[in-house]
Amino acid sequence: MNICGSEILMSISARTCNCKEKNGKRVAYTLIDSYHGLCLDKKDIIISELEACITLLKYSTDEADRSTIKREIVQLKTMLDLLS
Numbered sequence: 665m666n667i668c669g670s671e672i673l674m675s676i677s678a679r680t681c682n683c684k685e686k687n688g689k690r691v692a693y694t695l696i697d698s699y700h701g702l703c704l705d706k707k708d709i710i711i712s713e714l715e716a717c718i719t720l721l722k723y724s725t726d727e728a729d730r731s732t733i734k735r736e737i738v739q740l741k742t743m744l745d746l747l748s
Contacts, residue, residue, distance in 0.1 A: 675704070678716035680729045689732040691717060707747050714740045 676693050683690045693713055704712075717740065721733045 676709070676712040676716045678713065678720045678733075680720070680724070680732055689728055691720070691733060691736040707744070710740055710744050710747065714744065 675696050677696060678691050678693050680689055681692045682688055693716065714737065717733055717737050721730065721737070724730050724733060
């Protein structure tokens with residue numbers, strides 16, 4: 665059986681949502697099913713979340729959303745540095 669490259673490269677999508685916390689905004693992630701989804705480790709998941717946040721930041725227009733996404737990017741980069 666041949667598997668062609670029809671899979672989505674980014675396996676996680678991100679969006680902002682309102683929460684009942686101090687700042688009121690958070691980034692939520694949605695996992696997109698793929699045939700190799702069981703083979704992802706922590707580092708791959710964090711890298712995918714980081715790419716999803718960077719993409720979300722490009723299309724965000726609200727300043728509150730942008731600051732929330734930037735804070736999330738910093739946290740993800742810190743976690744990625746700790747795993748390396």
